[in-house]
Amino acid sequence: MNILLSPRKLGWLIAGAALVGAAAPSLAQTDEEIIVSGRYGNLPESVRSLSQSVSYADLDLSSTAGRAELRHRVRLTARYLCEKLGEVDSSSSVVPSCRDAATKDALSRIGTLEANAAPRGTAWVAGPAWTPPYPSAWISKYPD
Numbered sequence: 001m002n003i004l005l006s007p008r009k010l011g012w013l014i015a016g017a018a019l020v021g022a023a024a025p026s027l028a029q030t031d032e033e034i035i036v037s038g039r040y041g042n043l044p045e046s047v048r049s050l051s052q053s054v055s056y057a058d059l060d061l062s063s064t065a066g067r068a069e070l071r072h073r074v075r076l077t078a079r080y081l082c083e084k085l086g087e088v089d090s091s092s093s094v095v096p097s098c099r100d101a102a103t104k105d106a107l108s109r110i111g112t113l114e115a116n117a118a119p120r121g122t123a124w125v126a127g128p129a130w131t132p133p134y135p136s137a138w139i140s141k142y143p144d
Contacts, residue, residue, distance in 0.1 A: 032057035032127060034113070036074055036106045038081035040098040050081045054106070057127025061117035070110060072144050073132065078102035079142065080134035 032055060039049040054073045059066040082098035096104070132139075 034070075034074070034106055034109055036077045036081060036102055038078060038085055038087075038098045038102040040082055040085035040087050048085075050084055052077050052081055052133050055127065055130040056113075058129050059126075060120045060124070061114055062119040067110075067114050067117075068144070071107065072139075073130065074106045074110065075103050075144065076132065076134050076138050076142060078106065079138070080132075 033053040034056070035051050035053050037049055037051040054070070054077050056066075056070045056073075059070055061067055061070065078099045082102060085098055087098045
């Protein structure tokens, strides 16, 4: 059975496919989040790293408080991921710990964000509050 599409319908079909293709990458990560990745070796061979996005959509990175909160979120998320990978606080080694490496990597990328942050302005509406993956008790248990 042959189905013929008119040039107009074919044009709409191609435009729709292009729109879906262009939107797909933006669904994976929002513009206002950073990925924290922990790597360690105490899981099955197939699992050596974990990643978690940390949103800053609700923060003003041009303010000292906003920058401090994002750094705190990153440190706690790195702790959470590396504990899930099997790292304990008593780990001592010549190489950087999972948590130290994950924090350093994410903070280096945050430095670029902070250097280019402009004040949000009076018309800015904060994004949704970020829901951390770690227990809420950690916020006070592990202050910076």
